[in-house]
Amino acid sequence: MKYVVIGGDAAGMSAAMQIIRNDKQAEVITLEKGSIYSYAQCGLPYIIGGHIPSTDDLIARKRETFQEKYGIDARIYHEVTKIDPKTKTVYGQKRDSNVPFDIQYDKLLIATGAEPLLPKWEGSKLNGIHTIKTIPDLHSLIEDIGTSKKEVAIIGGGYIGLEMAENFHDAGHHVTIIEQAPQLATVFDADMAEHIHNKAKEKNITLYLNESVQAFTGEETVHEVITDKRSIRAEIVIVAVGVKPNTQLVEQTGIHLSSNGAIIVNAQMETNIKDIYAAGDCATQYHRIKQKNDYIPLGTHANKQGRIAGLTMAGVHRTFQGVVGTAIIKFFDLTLARTGISEKEAEALRFPYHTIKAELPHIAAYYPTPEPMQVKLMYEAETNQLLGGQIIGKLGVDKRIDVLATALYHHMTIQDLEDLDLAYAPPYNMVWDPIQQTARRREH
Ligand code: FAD
Secondary structure (H helix, E strand, O other): EEEEEEEEEEHHHHHHHHHHHHOOOOOEEEOOOOOOOOHHHHHHHHHHHOOOOOEEEEHHOOOOHHHHHOOOEOOOOOOEEEEEOOOOOEEEEEEOOOEEEEEEEOOEEEOOOOOEEEOOOOOOOOOOOOOOOOOHHHHEEEEHHHHOOEEEEEEEOHHHHHHHHHHHHOOOEEEEOOOOOOOOOOOHHHHHHHHHHHHHOOOOOOOOOOOOOOEEEEEEEEEEEEEEEEEOOOOOEEEEEOOOOOOOOOOOOOEEEOOOOOOOOOOOOOOOOEEEEEEEEOOOOOEOOOOEOOOOHHHHHHHHHHHHHHHHHHOOOOOOOOOOOOOOEOOEEEEEEEEEHHHHHHHHOOOOEEEEEEEEEEEOOOOOOOOEEEEEEEEOOOOEEEEEEEEEEEEHHHHHHHHHHHHHHOOOOOOHHHOOOOOOOOOOOOOOOHHHHHOOOOOO
């Protein structure tokens, strides 16, 4: 069986590894348009802050390892531009030589990820304006930063914007964040986002909310960001306003796409065309709480979907169980975490819901250095089923959000949360865990 995988990162290579493990006769060809395989984009911001020494540290497995140790024909500079499902052939061009290629497949995985959006603002081709996605993107940014401290403008206050802001700040640069929404981190409710705004102000980050970028000015290099309200001096600009799935190559294949262009897949990562699969940032993810397909492009989903795709392609039946909307972000000494749906999402879905909020210490208040934790829970008004949770604090946030994510995965109620047998000793918790204490404050 000849398997072709387009895309050599999280989803693509998770799949390729499952194929070679489960089909000993497999011929696996992976086609990557860049030159680097399997690297952790999630670590890129921390290079800027000096917390991770080198982009080499982000490479999980080198191309040579896939080739020599696992027998995968891992090709570089192979950009696929067209798929013909009738002849089961992919077509493309080698980026280093412009030589065209075509390769036939028995089973094909599309794992092409997503591209950062760069709106067509006037001046957006000026030097110093960057999006962050790949290791070469980061190297080009580092070159532009040089050795002096810079005025950095970050457009977009989502998780990449926040991580870049923190890391530029840590490296001694002055940071301005421009966000068109009324709050940073729009996956959080407005009341929770206030804690993020306060932290940004404490760190002397300039925030312009409710403000949209119109253009950039400068000679060769960017000098100012022009918004609908002001002009802001900037020597480096990071545009982090979202991503779009890389699915241009499926045009004219008949593969069904969602409204944002992501490939619609079922729980086995199959598309509507026989023997073509998709996984990761180029595909949809089934949301267990919303009970419909969603688009949440995260590495954690790409790895899981890639694994399921590889297993399915190799004939092993496994099901992608879906996501519940869990995410975690470090923002200076705060951890921002959420799972399930937000108030805005519940309103859009017309779920009748209640919320409960509490500020609680993360461990026994009498034990040294308890830190306050902001907890917000959301549950369905009629069934009491948990809908979501958001937690912000300095310590202990990660373990609570994962308990909540597990509860949501299993469609537990707010009452079930109270009944969980969670670990307690004073250095680790209170007798009633903060999420349980919050749950107990609900109206009966
Ligand atoms: P990608 O990693 O985008 O890989 C797709 C590959 O396909 C690329 O190598 C690309 O070159 C190749 N390709 C594309 N088109 C073609 C073509 N036509 N022909 C051949 N090859 C092609 N996620 C988290 O869960 N937690 C985090 O903390 C986190 N932090 C992040 C921080 C940053 C700065 C960034 C950029 C992303 C972060 N992510 C995080 C998201 C995560 O990195 C992605 O969700 C994940 O990489 C998606 O994996 P993928 O394999 O689907 O796509």
